Amino acid sequence: MSKQQLSLEPVGGCCVPIMDAALDGAAAAEGASVFKALADPIRLRLMSIIASAADEVCVCDLTPQFDVSGPTISHHLKVLREAGLVDCERRGTWVYYWPLPERLTWMSTLLSVPAPTAG
Amino acid sequence: MSKQQLSLEPVGGCCVPIMDAALDGAAAAEGASVFKALADPIRLRLMSIIASAADEVCVCDLTPQFDVSGPTISHHLKVLREAGLVDCERRGTWVYYWPLPERLTWMSTLLSVPAPTAG
Numbered sequence: 001m002s003k004q005q006l007s008l009e010p011v012g013g014c015c016v017p018i019m020d021a022a023l024d025g026a027a028a029a030e031g032a033s034v035f036k037a038l039a040d041p042i043r044l045r046l047m048s049i050i051a052s053a054a055d056e057v058c059v060c061d062l063t064p065q066f067d068v069s070g071p072t073i074s075h076h077l078k079v080l081r082e083a084g085l086v087d088c089e090r091r092g093t094w095v096y097y098w099p100l101p102e103r104l105t106w107m108s109t110l111l112s113v114p115a116p117t118a119g
Numbered sequence: 120m121s122k123q124q125l126s127l128e129p130v131g132g133c134c135v136p137i138m139d140a141a142l143d144g145a146a147a148a149e150g151a152s153v154f155k156a157l158a159d160p161i162r163l164r165l166m167s168i169i170a171s172a173a174d175e176v177c178v179c180d181l182t183p184q185f186d187v188s189g190p191t192i193s194h195h196l197k198v199l200r201e202a203g204l205v206d207c208e209r210r211g212t213w214v215y216y217w218p219l220p221e222r223l224t225w226m227s228t229l230l231s232v233p234a235p236t237a238g
Contacts, residue, residue: 018167019223028164036158038151045147048137101232104138108230113220 017112034107037083042066043076050086051104056096136231153226156202161185162195169205170223175215 023031038044049065050057063073077097080086084103088095142150157163168184169176182192196216199205203222207214 018163018170019218019220020171021167022171023164023167025160025164028167029160032158032160032163035154035163039155039158041144041148041151044137044151044154045142045144048140048142048147051137052139052141099138101138104230105232108227108232111223111227111230113224113227 015106015109017114018110019113031110034083034085034103037079037085038107040076040079042068042073043080046073046076047080047085047099050080050097051099053098056089056098059095059097060093062097134225134228136233137229138232150229153202153204153222156198156204157226159195159198161187161192162199165192165195166199166204166218169199169216170218170220175208175217178214178216179212181216 038047045066046062049062059070059073059077062077063070066073077086077088077095081088084100086097086099088097090096157166164185165181168181178189178192178196181196182189185192196205196207196214200207203219205216205218207216209215
């Protein structure tokens with residue numbers, strides 16, 4: 001699937017939780033593509049390393065943490081970027097990554113469950 | 120991948136957000152398998168219909184909403200069940216589905232982003 005950045009608009013990080021309203025076909029297709037970005041062990045772990053870091057993460061610090069090649073890591077990082085989960089900038093030899101919290105908030109809200117009401 | 124219900128323990132619906140701590144390889148593998156269950160347009164839409172329904176949903180009410188065969192819907196429902204996202208019960212001719220909010224809460228918490236602190 002060749003595509004640019006998804007058009008899903010996480011305006012203000014907000015969306016309607018699936019506990020509140022069913023998705024139509026188009027919304028489900030777009031949402032599923034975001035989940036697909038995290039539906040891989042290497043990508044989910046990469047995402048968690050980038051998301052939990054105090055600062056931007058150099059790709060040179062990511063690759064040694066995995067038993068796969070540099071190009072494989074670069075491929076997975078590209079998928080995360082196309083899903084709007086991370087962004088990056090090249091500086092000299094290396095590329096540096098940081099998380100885009102809006103997309104995480106969007107996914108988190110979509111899956112959120114209302115707290116049980118008392119009584 | 121042939122597997123039974125995932126062993127991921129959503130104890131109290133709680134887990135550590137990826138913004139707070141990186142996942143190790145094992146946790147990432149298990150987490151990715153849950154995201155994979157929602158990384159398909161039909162499954163995400165099925166999940167949203169079941170999750171947003173006021174009551175249990177009969178498979179006989181699900182199938183007509185999709186342009187795919189009954190067995191295809193059944194396959195996707197099985198994936199959702201194995202991921203711990205829904206459960207079901209057969210009564211007479213039909214199978215009835217309901218959501219398991221613990222797993223949704225687990226995913227939502229994993230992806231949650233701390234609110235910006237003031238000042």
